[in-house]
Amino acid sequence: MSKDEWPLYEVFIRSKSGLSHRHAGSVHAADDDMALTNARDTYTRRNEGVSIWVVRSDRIVASDPAETAAFFEPAEDKIYRHPTFYEIPDEVDNL
């Protein structure tokens, strides 16, 4: 980012109540308030949202794609966490 460029914000939008916020894209803004109004003007011109979150892109902590395999490996071999792991006789209902 160059010295004069406004900071970058990531935009998350809740399309209607009951649903979670979802990443929509990003905007540049001088401050938080402007980030909200810029996000509104850029991403909700057709009533796409009832709520917006904006967060400075440089404040987001993300997992490293190069480490994806190792990072998520602990979940790989625990198939017993899934219901289909368990064999239940057909005669037993509601399980």
Next chain:
Amino acid sequence: MYTQGLDQAGKSDPAGAETKAQLDAFQARVDAEEKIEAKDWMPEAYRRTLIRQISQHAHSEIIGMQPEGNWLTRAPTLKRKAILLAKVQDEAGHGLYLYGAAETLGISRDRMVADLLSGKAKYSSIFNYPTLTWADIGAIGWLVDGAAIMNQIPLCRCSYGPYSRAMVRICKEESFHQRQGYEIMLTLCRGTDEQKAMAQDALNRFWWPSLMMFGPSDAASKHSAQSMAWKIKRFSNDELRQKFIDVTVPQAEYLGLKVPDDKLRFDEETGHYEHSDIDWQEFFDVIAGNGPCNEQRMAKRRKAHDDGAWVREAARAHAAKRAKAAA
């Protein structure tokens, strides 16, 4: 609107730091229709090709506001004016989605804007044609946005995630643009002889430049193969152009307008329209900066950028002052 198939792939990595194993693994992911995300490993040439294409696409949206903006103060009714304002605002929005997508590849917004203003970066040739009458606004929505949709629908499946998601958003909005344009044409064609002649004149002037929007013919398009292999591009320039002609000619017939091509005829056997050769010299001239409005478009963009400098600075100063007061 719109991206143009200029298809200039980036040069291969000069340092040769990319191993064959890395490149093969990347291609395997692409072949498996996996999306590539911003922080994933990617070949430098893939990154450069995307930066060039996405930023060029973004610039086209921004410059594309000018020919239509030309009619904002002269729209025939308040309704048409409100619609046109919304459309021009959409073009700004599309530019912003795309700049955002390009930024995920590691290029700054300022860099892209600087490249546009210096003339280093290109934008679509179509926006270097003037909008002389109100009918041109109809022709642009119908033809230019129509051609853009043809180009952009396959881009929704592009291998690069942020670009493909931006395109999904854009395509949803683009349909409004095309329909409002056709409706303008329809209204003019149902009007007086003079209004219909105005619509015909707009079609005459925008038909060929719209066909050029798909980029050079496949034979002359050297870098398409790489973009196809990377699944940035899904169809060739000529395929998309033919598709556009096939759907658009019947729309012109419905309007009672004549497509300005004497060799145009429907081939029953192939199910496609045959057309005359395109004047590629005109295309390359316009791309090289010698179109009717290149200078005007760039001068206006530079002025807008310069005139807005104090606003950008003031907003920063205000934010810094408030941050200080809050601390």
